Amino acid sequence: MGNVLSRLNLNDDKQEAEDVSADGRTIFLTFSKGYPIFxxxxxxxxxxxxxxxxxxxxxxxxxxxKQSLYAHLVVPFTSSIPIVLEGKNKAKFFINGKHVWARKYVLKSKSPGEPSSLATSIYVIGFGFKSLSLCKNEVE
Incomplete structure (x- = not known):
């Protein structure tokens, strides 16, 4: 019985990953200037x-x-976001002694005709293009 339930949960998770866009499964990370992180x-x-x-x-x-001041961390399931953020709106991590802030990614509204952020970027990567254009004004 437990095996059946775990398979049902696994199928629910797979369905969630398929139904939710990358934007809805993304954590926005910010880094401190002067402390590059890769x-x-x-x-x-x-x-x-x-x-x-x-x-x-x-x-x-x-x-x-130059150094990157932010990154998008895409997780497989929306349910992973509160785990990473420890149930808070923001979480602070130390990666190799460097401060990293994390929060749920919020899609900024775009001008009509402008491509849709991260989902478009991932789609482009899938076709082998190297260039990745993420939202320009996301650093708070």
């Missing part, structure tokens, strides 16, 4: 802390001499 550090930290939780990490695109 995608591999973000991936390793969240994998160690929460296990197999990452669908994608999308760092702010910047020139090589």
């Amino acid at each position: 995608e591999i550090e973000v991936r390793e930290f969240f994998s160690r802390k929460f296990g197999d939780l990452i669908d994608g990490v999308f760092m702010q695109e910047v020139p090589a001499e």
Whole structure:
């Protein structure tokens, strides 16, 4: 009986991942200026802390001499977000001694005709394009 219930829960989770856009499953991470953090550090930290939780990490695109100040962490299920945020609106983490703030991603309203944020970016990546254009004005 327990096995059947766990399979039902697994199927519910798979359905949720299929039905909810990437924007709805995204955690917005911000980093401190002067303390650069890299995608591999973000991936390793969240994998160690929460296990197999990452669908994608999308760092702010910047020139090589600059540092990313934010990233999008896409999780497989919306139910993963409160776990990562420890039931709060914001959570603070230390990744290799560097401060990282996390909160649920909120899609900013766009001008008509402008592409839809993260979901479009992931779609483009799926077709092998290297360029990733994320929302420009998300840093608070």
